[in-house]
Structure formats: structure tokens, C-alpha cells
Amino acid sequence: MRIIYKDLKNNRVKLNTENLNDLWHLEQIISPGDIITSVTWRRPKTKNDKIRPERQEKERVKLSIQVKDVNFHKHSNRLRVLGKIEKGPDLGEHHTINIDTDSRFTLTKHWESDHLERLEEAKKASKRPKVLLIALDDETATFGLVRQYGLEELGEITSTTSGKMYESDRESSEKEYYGEICSKIRNYMENKNIPSVIIAGPGFTKKKIHSLLKEKYPKIAENTHLGNTSNVGKSGLNEIIRRGIVKRVSEEDRASLETDLIEEMLEKVSKNGKATYGKKEVEKAAEMGAIEKLLVSVEQLRKDRKNIIPIIERTRNTGGEVYIVSSEHEAGTQLARIGGLGAILRYRIS
Template identity: 60%
Template structure:
């Protein structure tokens, strides 16, 4: 979303490029009294928040970016936190020199999308490792280490297999059969980066972990 004082322009980043989705124009012109401008700006932000919510729910969008010059993006984000905190928790702020379609293109060109995707991936992987550690220490619905993970896979107990990327690089022949086994028994496999602390923690545990559907025998 590229926003400035005059408009908010929505876009969706797809594999083939940027798809423009819609635009909302502000009518808060300088000719209005100050109280009227504030009222109109409030309606402007409310419309944007509502449209963001609709787009993210209908299209199942996991993360959003609000970018633009100056203060409008921060004011809009504050309103979003008030009205739709769940949407705000998945929204990131960025800076562009302009709004409109040119602002959308600048979001992509300046690498803001790539940074957001990387941050979201780190958050996702960290959450998985935290869940694994909790399962190991409290619930029993997680395990780690080659033999225990392999045993759980053979019993169809693995919901999600976690593999540190450094282990995959060093011992691909040993790890790939486990990845295939996870997929063939209805589980998911996630390669966890060791560039962040959670991935390093998994690596210290041998590089293999699993979230379980049930406790294996």
C-alpha cells in the first residue's frame, strides 16, 4: 500500500510482477476548515483500513506493507492498530518518496518486500523451534536427533520435520530420505536457516527436530 496526503493505492506482489488492486482518494483539501479536514482525514484512514482488511481476508494475504512519504503512513498505521490489531500485527512500515502507483513500484524496487519476507520467515522459523522446545520439555509432542526423529517418521507420528540448512548441506544423502518419508506420511518439512539464533539452536541439537501428532511408542 502506497499512501500520501492525497491517495492510497493498493497493490499485490505476485510472481509475475505487481498487480494494482485499487485506489482511495482523499477529499481533505486545503479549502476546508481545519475541523472538516480532520474529520475527512479520519474517514479517509477508516476507508483504507477497511479495504486493507477486506483484501487481506479475501485474498488470504499474510503480510502487508504501508509505505509513503512523511507522516500519513504512521497515522494510518496507528488507526489500523486501533481498528484491526490483527491486521496491524502483520503490517510493516516502509518509506518511499511518493505515493500512487509510482510508490508501489518503489516499494518493490527498494527491496522493502524482500526485507519483509525475510523477517516473516525468521519469525515463522523461530516460532517452530520454540514450539519444538516446549514440546520436548513439557508436552512430549516433539523430538530431536537423528534416531528419534527417524523412529517417529517410521511410525507416521511426525506432523512437521525441521531440518537445519547446514545439516542438509553437509549430509544431503542422509537427510533427503527423511524429507521424503515426512512428505509420504502426510507431514511437512521445513528447512530452517542457521543465520538466525533459532536455527543455530536447532543445529546445536544435531540439526534435526520434529513436531509430533502423537507420542510414538
């Protein structure tokens, strides 16, 4: 995310999105009632016709809309912001502004501290490396990408090798499978500008792939990291994150960090230790200044912002750290299921 200018005296910030992660951050920042000003496309409304013919060409116009709803469509790489036109042609009409991975617009809103922190995080995150994940064995290879909002599945390759094959056919099939995996790794890393890859799974297939990468694409092999998992498929990709393999490769990776924090909290809760969860318990801990790390699910913050913001502010005012957790990964979903609020404490509370 690029911050073009920031005028907090008038509650205005001009932004330029740079990647898919920025759209996820903006979904958490933009709220109903905010004003977005952007160049957009709209069919002109004629004086004679109340209904616009669908064949009429759209025109490029500058509009300001008051936000009613916002949705992140990660598969189409866009954030759809629906609102009522406040400034520009067709005042009072509804319009949708589509924000993609290279959009410039001005956002006017009441900026709270967590909004500004998320903007700065998005700005820093644009400079962080992405990591390609592969969970595989001798039958299946599943590809994924670690993004700020969590895990994105990219695709899967299945081997045609069968136990009933002759040895020569089996070797040929394995060679084809391994070659296809290596080519897919190269394509993803080049097309998506990914600097490193983690290959993990049970057995020795990962080592065979690494050896083949050394022969075919030595530069990629230099940035390849191996790990062990007991699963393949999406479960295997989540296991790579859960085991901290991603963290070792990219220390600042958010999905891995959030998973570690939630698991630490749940472990301490199970041992009657310095952790708690649930709105009532976390609110009490915040009032006592006992929170070291506050974990808030994105959904809970969106649903109950009025009551969650005071807890966040109390935590920060007493020196605690605040983590807004995505539910796009396994641990984040787990936090949402237990109420969306958890805390690692400085000391036990009764």
C-alpha cells in the first residue's frame, strides 16, 4: 500500500493499492458511512429515460460515495464498495466502486488508532517477501501461497504412477511427475514474483524434487527450504504454517505469527495458566491491566466494534500488544469459534 498523502485534520487519506493483501487490509478499514472518492465508470443517465439501456457505454467519471457495504472478492482480485453518490453525477443514486490491485482513491473517515496502524502495516507488508508452499508425496503435490490474510490454494498436480506398472514405465511416470512439479514451481515463482519456496511432506519425494531443482533451476534451489509434515493437500499446507516452517523462512509472516499466538493462548488456558478468552473474561483482564497480548478476530471486531475498541485502547494504554487476527487460516477460525477474543496475560487472574 502506498500512502500518497495523509490529512488527518480533515480525516482524509489518499491511497494507492499495490497488491492483493492491500485489499484485505482495506476491507477491515473501510466502514459504512465512510466517503470514498475515486475515478470510476458509470453509464450516464439521460433526462428522458429513467432506465439506462444496458448497451449504452459507460463513461469515466469522478465520484464520491457514502459507503453502505464492502466486500473483498479475493478470487477476482477486487474490493467492491457499494454506496450512495454524495458528489458527482446522479446524486443519491447507488454506485459500486471497484478497487483492484492498482487503484488510487481518497478515503474520508473518522480515523481510529487501529485503522492507522493497519495502514502502516499494509505499507510495510508490501515490502515483505511472499512464500510459495508445496505439500507433497509421491502421488499428489498441492501448491499454496502465504499472504497477509492467510493461505491461498493455487493448484494441485496428481501423479499417474500406478503400482501395476512395469519398472520402466513407473520410472518414466515418476520423472514426468517430478518434472511437472519443478516447472510449476518455476512458473509460480516467476509469474508471482515469489522469492522463496517451502517443500514439505512425508517421505523422500521432497528431497528428490530439491535434487531435480538443483539440476534444472539452481537459483530456485538456493531459495528452497525443506520440511516434514504428516499430511499433504490443504491439511499439509496448514501443517507447514502450524509447525513454524514458514516462520523460519519469513520471520515476519503474519499467518504463522497468529497461529503461534493462538496456540500459545490455548495451551496456557488448558494448563490454567496466564491466558483467557471470551468477551467478559478478556474485558476484565483489560480493566486490570493484565493483558500482555490481545487477540481479536476480524469478524468480532466488525460485529462488535463499539465494545471491542475500548478493550483495545485499554490494552495499548497499559503496554499490551494487539493482534487483529484473520480467519482465513485454521487457527484464526478456531479463535472465531471461541468468541473472537483471547488474551495472553502477564499474570493469572481469578
